[in-house]
Amino acid sequence: MDRRTFVIEAGKAFPVIAGAVYLIGCGSSSPTTPSSVADVSSTSTVVNAHNHSANVPASDQLHPVDTTYTSSSSSNHVHMVTLTASQLSTIASGGSVTVTSTASTVTGNHQHEFTFQGKK
Numbered sequence: 001m002d003r004r005t006f007v008i009e010a011g012k013a014f015p016v017i018a019g020a021v022y023l024i025g026c027g028s029s030s031p032t033t034p035s036s037v038a039d040v041s042s043t044s045t046v047v048n049a050h051n052h053s054a055n056v057p058a059s060d061q062l063h064p065v066d067t068t069y070t071s072s073s074s075s076n077h078v079h080m081v082t083l084t085a086s087q088l089s090t091i092a093s094g095g096s097v098t099v100t101s102t103a104s105t106v107t108g109n110h111q112h113e114f115t116f117q118g119k120k
Helices: 003-024 058-062 085-092
Strands: 040-043 053-056 067-070 080-083 096-100 113-117
Touching (some): 053 067, 080 085, 080 096
Antiparallel strands (some): 040 053, 067 080
């Protein structure tokens, strides 16, 4: 193979190699990627003989802003659970966050604690 043919053939391979490096991420410094977080759910503490569950989607962890979630219904009521952007980032990085829900007057004025454990 002569030099001219080699240079032409090597030039054809460059876009393939560059594309592969881009897809791999080659040292990406991004703290969270879609493959590094997952939906997270929590079952609350038991209060007045019942508990609730709440879910935090992976997408909320990737783009954290203060968000309020509605718990599952139990004993004919729900609770609201609010996570700050900072707390969502903690969960995304694999950390744990415990928050207290809003009060409910349906079955007596009570609250529940929810602990969300990030998945890394």
